[in-house]
Every structure is written in C-alpha cells, then in structure tokens.
Amino acid sequence: MKRKSPNIISKLLPFAAVMILLVVWQIVCSAGLVPKYLLPSPVDVFKAFISDFRLLMEHALVTLAEAMLGLFAGIVVGFAMALLMDRFEVLYLSVYPLIILSQTIPTVAIAPLLVLWFGYEMTPKILLIILTTFFPITISLLSGFRSADTDTIRLLQSMGADRMQIFRYVKFPGALPQFFGSLRISVSYAIVGAVISEWLGGFSGLGVYMTRVKKSFSFDKMFAVIFLISAASLLLMKLVDVIQKKVMPWEESL
Amino acid sequence: MAELEIRNLSFAYEDADVLRDVNLVLHDREIVCILGASGGGKTTIFNLIAGLLFPGEGRILLNGRDITGTSGQISYMLQKDLLLPYRTIEDNVILPLLVRHVSKKAAREAASPLFAEFGLEGTQKKYPHQLSGGMRQRAAFLRTYLFSGEAALLDEPFSALDTMTKGDMHRWYLDVMEKIPVSTLFITHDIDEAIILSDRVYILSGKPGTITGEVKIGRPKTERRDFALTTEFLEYKKQILELLGRK
Numbered sequence: 001m002k003r004k005s006p007n008i009i010s011k012l013l014p015f016a017a018v019m020i021l022l023v024v025w026q027i028v029c030s031a032g033l034v035p036k037y038l039l040p041s042p043v044d045v046f047k048a049f050i051s052d053f054r055l056l057m058e059h060a061l062v063t064l065a066e067a068m069l070g071l072f073a074g075i076v077v078g079f080a081m082a083l084l085m086d087r088f089e090v091l092y093l094s095v096y097p098l099i100i101l102s103q104t105i106p107t108v109a110i111a112p113l114l115v116l117w118f119g120y121e122m123t124p125k126i127l128l129i130i131l132t133t134f135f136p137i138t139i140s141l142l143s144g145f146r147s148a149d150t151d152t153i154r155l156l157q158s159m160g161a162d163r164m165q166i167f168r169y170v171k172f173p174g175a176l177p178q179f180f181g182s183l184r185i186s187v188s189y190a191i192v193g194a195v196i197s198e199w200l201g202g203f204s205g206l207g208v209y210m211t212r213v214k215k216s217f218s219f220d221k222m223f224a225v226i227f228l229i230s231a232a233s234l235l236l237m238k239l240v241d242v243i244q245k246k247v248m249p250w251e252e253s254l
Numbered sequence: 255m256a257e258l259e260i261r262n263l264s265f266a267y268e269d270a271d272v273l274r275d276v277n278l279v280l281h282d283r284e285i286v287c288i289l290g291a292s293g294g295g296k297t298t299i300f301n302l303i304a305g306l307l308f309p310g311e312g313r314i315l316l317n318g319r320d321i322t323g324t325s326g327q328i329s330y331m332l333q334k335d336l337l338l339p340y341r342t343i344e345d346n347v348i349l350p351l352l353v354r355h356v357s358k359k360a361a362r363e364a365a366s367p368l369f370a371e372f373g374l375e376g377t378q379k380k381y382p383h384q385l386s387g388g389m390r391q392r393a394a395f396l397r398t399y400l401f402s403g404e405a406a407l408l409d410e411p412f413s414a415l416d417t418m419t420k421g422d423m424h425r426w427y428l429d430v431m432e433k434i435p436v437s438t439l440f441i442t443h444d445i446d447e448a449i450i451l452s453d454r455v456y457i458l459s460g461k462p463g464t465i466t467g468e469v470k471i472g473r474p475k476t477e478r479r480d481f482a483l484t485t486e487f488l489e490y491k492k493q494i495l496e497l498l499g500r501k
Contacts, residue, residue: 152336158304159401160326161353169349173340250340250381 040220045227048220055209056228062205063194064232066122070129071190075183077130078137085138086145086171087163096142103135107196115201125197125205132193133186140182144175177251180244187240188233195229256317256404256437257282258303258328263312264462265298271462272298276312278456278465280405283435285475287448289494290458296441299458300407303439304330316405326354329401333410335394337382343393344369344378350401365400372396372430388419392426399436408440412447424450428475449490450478457497467497 022042028034029041040048049056081099085092107128114124148171156166198207206225213221245251258280265273272295280286290296301307303314305325314322321327329350337346347368348361356364369375372392382390391411398406411427412420428451431438442448448455449471457467471490473481481487 149336151332151334152338154301154306155330155332155336156349156353157306158325158330159350159353165353169338169352173338176340248340250383 037217037219040223044220045223048218049224049227052221052224056206056225059204059206059209060228060232063191063198063207066125066194066197066205067129067187067190069122070126070193071133071186073126074130074133074186074190075137078134079141081134081138082141082145085142092142099135099138102131107132107193111197111200114197120201120203125194125202128197129190129193132189136182136185136189137179140178141175144178145171148174176248180240180248184237184240187236191229191233191236256280258405258437258439259315259318260299260303261313261315263299263302263314264310265295265302265307266310266462273302273309274462274464276458276463276465278439280437280439282437284453285431285438285440285451287452287455288439288441288458289445289448289455289498290441290443290463291498292443294458294461295463296443296458297409298463300330300409300439300441303328303407327402328404329398329406331394331398331406331408331411333413335382335390335414337390337393337397339382342379342381343374343385346382347393347397347400349397361400365396368396368399371434372399373426386419387415388423391415391423395427395430399434403434403436405437406439408438410441410443413442413444420447425479427451428478432476445491445494446482448494449487450481455494457494459498467494469493469497 026042029036029039029044036044081095085095110131111124111128114127118124118127145167152170153166156170161169194205195207195210198205199211202208206229210222210225213219213225260276260278263273263276264271276299278286278288288296288299298307302309305321305323305327308323312322313320316327337343338349341349344362344365345358348356348358348365351361351364352358366378369378372395374389374392374396377385377389377393382393385393391414395411398408412423415423424447440451452471453475455469455471456465457469458464459466469490473486
C-alpha cells in the first residue's frame with residue numbers, strides 16, 4: 001500500500017508532461033508568436049484530424065496492413081536466421097557480420113531502389129519492412145538461444161534429449177523475453193518503414209497522404225497524420241505487451 | 255532392480271589425465287557416495303556414467319548391459335535444481351517423460367500420485383520461483399525419480415541449501431528412499447553428509463583421481479536420526495579422514 005502513491009504519480013508524470021507541452025504549444029500559436037502556416041496549433045491539428053477522419057482511416061488501414069504483413073514476414077525471416085546461425089557455427093561466423101553491415105545502409109537509400117525493381121505495389125514496401133524488422137528479431141533471438149544455460153542443456157542431454165527437444169524445452173522459451181523486447185522495437189520500425197516506402201511511390205497509405213498534404217501546404221493535416229502514426233505505434237507496442245503477458249504467464253507472478 | 259558397475263574407467267582431457275582405473279559397484283537399492291575434494295574428477299565420473307562423455311578406457315554396465323557413452327539410461331541430478339522458470343512444477347517434473355515422447359497427459363497422470371509422496375502437494379500449478387529452496391530441491395528429486403526410478407546420480411544434491419534446510423532435507427530424503435528405494439550414487443565433499451546418507455562411501459583422491467578406499471557404514475538407514483551425535487559416527491569420520499590423508 002505504501003508504494004501505491006508514488007506509483008500513481010510516476011504513471012501520471014509523463015501524461016502531465018505531454019499536457020503541459022500541448023498547452024504551451026497552444027499558447028505560442030494563439031499568441032501569434034509563430035505564423036499559422038508554419039506551425040498549426042493543437043486545436044487546428046485536432047480539427048484537421050476530425051475533418052479528414054474517414055480518409056485518414058482508409059489510408060491507415062493500408063499502412064497497417066503493409067506493416068503487419070512486413071512485420072510478420074520479418075519475424076519469420078529473423079527467426080529462421082537466428083535458428084540457422086545458432087545451429088551452424090559456420091553460418092554464424094560468415095553471415096552475422098553481413099547482417100550487421102546491412103544495417104549500416106540507410107533505409108531511405110534502399111527504398112527508391114526497391115521501388116525501381118519491384119514497382120509501386122505492395123512488394124517493395126513489404127521488402128523494406130522485412131529489411132528493417134528482421135534485424136532486431138534475429139539479434140535478440142540469437143543471443144537468447146546462445147545464452148541458454150549449459151547445465152540445463154547438460155541435464156536434458158542426460159535425459160537423452162535430441163537437439164530439437166533441447167531447442168523446444170530450453171532454448172526457445174528461454175529466448176522469449178529477448179524476443180518480445182525486440183518485437184516492441186520492430187513494431188515501430190514496421191510502421192515507419194511502411195510510411196517511408198509509401199513516400200517514394202504508391203497509391204494509398206499514410207505516407208501517400210503525407211506527401212499529398214505536404215504538397216498542398218496543409219501542415220495541420222501533416223501534424224494530424226504524424227500524431228496518428230505515433231498513436232498507432234504506441235498502441236501496437238502496448239499490444240505486444242498484452243501478448244507477452246498471455247504467452248509468458250510465469251512473468252506475471254514474478 | 256538396478257545394479258551399476260564401473261570397470262577400469264579412465265578419462266583424460268587433451269592436456270590432463272582426470273581419472274585412472276576407477277572401479278566401483280552400486281548394488282540394488284543402495285545409496286553409495288563418492289567422497290573427494292573439489293576438482294578431483296567426481297563430476298567427470300558422473301558425466302561418463304550419464305553418457306555425456308565417452309571414457310578413454312573402461313566400461314559402464316547397468317544390470318550387466320553395456321551403457322558406456324549412451325545417455326538417457328540413468329537419471330542425473332546436477333548441483334542446482336535447474337527447474338525451468340517458465341514451466342510449472344508439474345511440467346518441470348514430467349520433462350524426462352516428455353523427452354521420451356510420453357504424451358503430456360499421460361506424463362501428468364504418472365506424476366500426479368508422486369506429488370504427495372515427495373511432499374509437494376498443491377505445488378503442481380506453481381512456478382519454481384514461488385517455492386522455497388527446499389521445495390524446489392524436492393521437485394528436482396521428483397523430476398529425477400520420473401527420469402528413472404531405478405538408478406540415480408546425484409551431484410552434490412544438497413550443497414546449494416543452507417545448513418538448517420540441509421538437515422531437514424537429509425531426513426526427508428532418507429524417508430523417501432525408505433518408501434521408494436532407488437539405487438543411488440551421489441557425490442559430495444561433505445564428510446558428515448556422506449556418513450549420514452550412505453550405505454557405503456568410496457574415497458576418490460589423487461591426480462589423476464582413483465578410488466583409494468571404501469568405508470561401509472553399518473548403521474541401518476532407518477536409525478540415522480541423531481546419528482551425527484554418536485561416537486560411532488565420529489569413528490567413521492576418523493576412518494574417512496585417514497583415508498583422505500588428512501590426519
């Protein structure tokens with residue numbers, strides 16, 4: 001009971017900080033310190049959000065679909081990579097540095113190439129998302145697999161367990177906390193990846209909407225879509241938390 | 255019925271001989287201890303018997319059958335309880351059965367009557383971290399028993415427990431073994447523990463390690479309560495210390 005009040009405060013603090021920021025922003029705009037065409041006020045942004053709600057939702061649906069498809073494929077690729085590199089030391093030694101190297105290439109540099117190669121449809125977008133999301137998944141799963149307790153593995157070997165069983169009972173469940181940690185990162189990468197790929201070509205999606213409103217200098221709508229993207233990322237991260245609690249019930253009782 | 259025989263066992267890592275010509279026998283329903291200093295090759299003997307290592311020379315026979323280098327034959331309990339934190343106690347103890355491709359349902363059914371036997375009633379659905387050290391150790395014993403009810407290797411099974419819990423666990427362990435006897439070979443560097451629990455004590459010493467002595471503890475295991483306070487106990491202790499060359 002004693003610890004409850006600081007807990008509530010610590011939960012309210014970030015919320016309060018955001019509120020203060022919004023109020024200051026509104027005051028700055030209302031007082032005319034910054035011209036309206038450069039920085040719309042929070043109220044303007046909210047109005048834009050309401051007026052364009054239907055359109056925004058239509059585009060958001062496309063972006064979310066891309067992000068989820070890409071993320072799912074990224075998880076599959078990341079899982080496969082981690083599995084293979086854990087199983088075959090040769091692969092670990094040869095492929096791991098390549099994977100690290102691949103992450104030094106900026107996304108915005110590959111995106112146009114992907115559009116050039118695969119057109120304006122879904123494919124280049126999904127590919128880009130796979131490229132950005134598989135990396136955290138691979139690294140975290142691999143480190144999870146490799147850090148499995150050697151004594152526990154020895155115990156299972158003494159029971160006559162084969163490689164698959166050791167993976168199933170020790171390595172995989174042991175890597176779950178790391179996996180969910182990286183999934184939280186990959187979820188936001190997936191949304192951002194989808195938006196970036198839409199900037200560079202496409203017919204619908206929040207990225208397309210963004211480029212359109214930018215060209216028409218509707219900065220209120222621009223901010224509305226930025227907030228929408230942030231909100232979507234936060235919601236998805238929360239969703240990962242919920243799934244993690246469902247999948248890992250033992251953490252609950254810790 | 256289980257009888258384990260180790261004949262002329264030798265083992266060397268690349269740079270050093272660890273064991274030379276180790277001979278020992280574990281008769282049916284016996285509790286036998288291998289006593290020796292840390293780093294003397296005790297755990298290596300167990301890894302060899304459990305089939306995790308292959309000996310340079312020698313053979314390991316279980317009921318007359320050569321099991322040298324094969325795992326899954328004799329249950330093995332390591333120093334830590336090694337309960338998987340993400341599995342309930344129930345699902346932890348049935349792990350050896352699952353490894354043998356017994357269905358989860360059948361394994362749980364097989365384990366369920368043993369929870370009372372091992373003093374673990376009501377812990378089935380709990381997670382390891384919700385149990386005390388002693389209870390976790392009991393769960394590890396139950397897992398070991400479900401692995402093989404015939405013969406077991408225990409590597410310093412009580413070393414991670416505090417002194418009070420250790421005494422309780424010794425008594426509890428002897429009680430359980432009275433009800434469901436398992437031929438047991440265990441390792442310790444604790445002389446008192448060796449005398450309290452064993453029918454016979456093998457002394458492992460030297461470099462490379464070999465069996466340098468054997469002491470039979472005469473007192474029946476049912477009369478081991480307060481055994482440690484008797485002169486008989488001290489006599490055994492003296493005898494063992496002499497064999498260890500510490501006196």
